[in-house]
Amino acid sequence: MQDLQAVATTVTLLAFVIGAAFGLVGSRTRFCTMGAISDIVHMGDWTRMRMWMLAIATAILGSAALQYGGLFDASKTIYTGSRLIWLSHLVGGVAFGAGMTLASGCGARTLIRIGGGNLKSLVVFTFFAISALMTLRGLFAVWRSSLLDPVALSLPHGQGLPAFIAPWLGADVALAASSAAVGGGLLVAALWRRQAWDANLLLGGFATGALVVAGWYVSGHLGHLAEHPDTLEEAFIASSSNRAESLTFVAPLAYTLDLLMNWSDTSRTLTFGIASVLGVVAGSAIHALLSHSFRIESFRDAGDLARHIAGAVLMGFGGVTAVGCTIGQGLSGLSTLALGSMLTTAAIIAGAVVTMKIQYALSMREG
Numbered sequence: 136m137q138d139l140q141a142v143a144t145t146v147t148l149l150a151f152v153i154g155a156a157f158g159l160v161g162s163r164t165r166f167c168t169m170g171a172i173s174d175i176v177h178m179g180d181w182t183r184m185r186m187w188m189l190a191i192a193t194a195i196l197g198s199a200a201l202q203y204g205g206l207f208d209a210s211k212t213i214y215t216g217s218r219l220i221w222l223s224h225l226v227g228g229v230a231f232g233a234g235m236t237l238a239s240g241c242g243a244r245t246l247i248r249i250g251g252g253n254l255k256s257l258v259v260f261t262f263f264a265i266s267a268l269m270t271l272r273g274l275f276a277v278w279r280s281s282l283l284d285p286v287a288l289s290l291p292h293g294q295g296l297p298a299f300i301a302p303w304l305g306a307d308v309a310l311a312a313s314s315a316a317v318g319g320g321l322l323v324a325a326l327w328r329r330q331a332w333d334a335n336l337l338l339g340g341f342a343t344g345a346l347v348v349a350g351w352y353v354s355g356h357l358g359h360l361a362e363h364p365d366t367l368e369e370a371f372i373a374s375s376s377n378r379a380e381s382l383t384f385v386a387p388l389a390y391t392l393d394l395l396m397n398w399s400d401t402s403r404t405l406t407f408g409i410a411s412v413l414g415v416v417a418g419s420a421i422h423a424l425l426s427h428s429f430r431i432e433s434f435r436d437a438g439d440l441a442r443h444i445a446g447a448v449l450m451g452f453g454g455v456t457a458v459g460c461t462i463g464q465g466l467s468g469l470s471t472l473a474l475g476s477m478l479t480t481a482a483i484i485a486g487a488v489v490t491m492k493i494q495y496a497l498s499m500r501e502g
Contacts, residue, residue, distance in 0.1 A: 139364070139372060146358040146373040147410040153353065154414020155421070157346050157382060161247045162422035164339030166190070168461035169235045169244065172487045177495070182330070186339040187465070189325040193344025194470035195318030198351055199310055207355040211371075212379050213458060214473040215295040220458075222286040223279070224478040227457025228464075231479075232486025234449025236494070237442045238263075241461045242384030242450060246412060250419025253432045258440070259447040260388060266451025267389035279456050296472040313472050347466050350381030354407050375406045381470070383463025385454030387412045457482070 160166065164186065171183035201207035209215050235241040238259045240248065245263065248256035269275040292298040296317070297309040304312060325331060325340065354374055363370035374380050375390055387408030394403045423429035434440040454460045457479040459468050465483065468476030 142358060142360075143373045143404075146353055146407055147405050149353045149357070150350070150373075150407040150410035151414040151417070153346050153349050153382070154411035155418035156414075157243070157343065157411070158247055158250055158415040158418025158420075159422050160339060160342045160346070160418075161243065161415070162251065162419045162426075162428075164335045164342075166339040166343055167240060167244050168465060168483075169240050169487060172484060173236075173491060176488055176491045182333070182336060183339075185325045185328075185331050186336045186343075188321045189331075189336070189340025190343040190347075190466055191469050192318045192321035192325060193341050194347040194466050195314055195321070195472065197345060197348030198470040199314035199318070201348060201351055201355075202310060203307070207351045207379065209295060209379075209471040210293055211355065211369075212471055213376055214464075214468040214471045214476055215293045215298075217290045217293055219288040219290060219294050219475055220284050220286070221288060221475070221478060223283040223456050224458070224475050225482045226283055227453040227455070228479040228482025229486035229489075230449045230453030231457060231460060232453075232483040232488075233490040234446040234451075234453055234486075235461070235483075236446065236487045236490040238446025238450060239443065242388055242454065243382075243415065243460070243462045246384065246388075246415040247419040250416045250421075251423040252429045255432060255434055255439075255443055258434075259443050261392070262444050262447035263451045264388045264392035266448040267385055267455050268393060268451075270452045270455035271386065271389060275452050275455075279452075283456060294474040296474070317472060343466070344470075347381050347470055350407075350411070350467065351379060351470070354381065355379030358407070373404075373406050373410075375408055380407050381467040382411060383408065383459055383467055384412065384415075385451070385460045385463055389451070389455075453486075 165183065166186060167183065168187055171187050174180040174183050198207065198209065202209060238245070239255070242263060245256045245259045249260060266275070270279055296313040297306065300312065301309040354371060358372040358374060359379070360370045360372060362368065371377050371379055375386065390406065391409045391412045394409060397403050434443070450460070454463070457464060458475065459479060461483060464476045464479040469480060
């Protein structure tokens with residue numbers, strides 16, 4: 136019989152390492168989805184967007200390779216179920232996109248900035264986590280579960296793209312064809328232009344995508360039990376959802392705050408998500424110290440504080456409602472080729488673009 140505590144320790148330790156690597160790479164390369172969108176909207180610069188596209192391509196192709204090797208099953212994640220809560224994905228995605236614009240970055244960027252000494256991000260983290268908890272099982276959860284989640288499509292199969300064409304091609308060919316079409320297409324689009332062959336862009340794209348794949352391997356393979364000795368059912372050790380997990384920074388932020396607030400409650404334990412959150416902060420702090428970029432930063436004025444708090448609340452609500460963020464849905468979810476992840480990612484981009492346009496119009500009017 137496997138030592139369950141040893142498995143949990145292995146999973147959480149490796150999750151911390153993956154998170155730390157993500158924090159280091161994100162700090163070094165300035166990997167940021169909100170920044171990528173802003174660069175295009177305000178400057179027409181696609182550099183960081185190409186980095187994100189490269190990360191998605193790497194995550195898709197790497198996850199497919201894991202599935203072919205029998206080391207990961209995408210059907211055992213929160214992303215690929217047969218129930219498509221399309222309204223939640225759209226509303227939550229738009230709210231998250233608007234929120235990350237107001238708060239100067241998504242959940243992942245917030246953690247990276249905390250490691251660099253940014254006090255603004257510490258405030259964002261707190262309100263983000265509180266809002267996420269409220270949407271998971273508090274006041275916002277009542278609205279989410281009664282107004283948004285019931286609006287859904289029930290599919291006869293999983294919502295991953297391979298499931299739609301598997302009846303004609305077979306499961307293996309469908310996975311290969313879908314992964315090659317989407318992942319390969321994004322890979323070509325990201326690297327097509329000569330300026331894309333930049334060391335930071337390549338590092339940020341390939342490494343970030345590879346870390347998502349590593350997360351699937353750790354949680355979906357090393358942490359997987361075909362039969363739990365107590366329940367005699369399939370289980371994923373150190374997983375808050377009892378599913379295979381990879382990098383995501385919405386619910387894990389909420390669970391991190393919950394653990395800190397209820398440390399003496401033995402029902403609260405360290406999970407893959409919480410360990411990865413702590414790892415990101417540690418990794419970014421190491422980079423900040425080594426690069427001498429660590430500095431304390433606070434709010435300019437009351438208006439700046441209010442905008443960041445509002446953005447944090449929107450991100451917490453939107454991220455839970457949409458079942459993920461720019462990393463959870465925009466990388467981990469997309470690596471499973473799930474329709475819900477595609478809807479959420481598109482909605483996040485739309486929410487961010489509209490908010491940026493409004494901010495720019497208001498700034499021009501004030502000027």
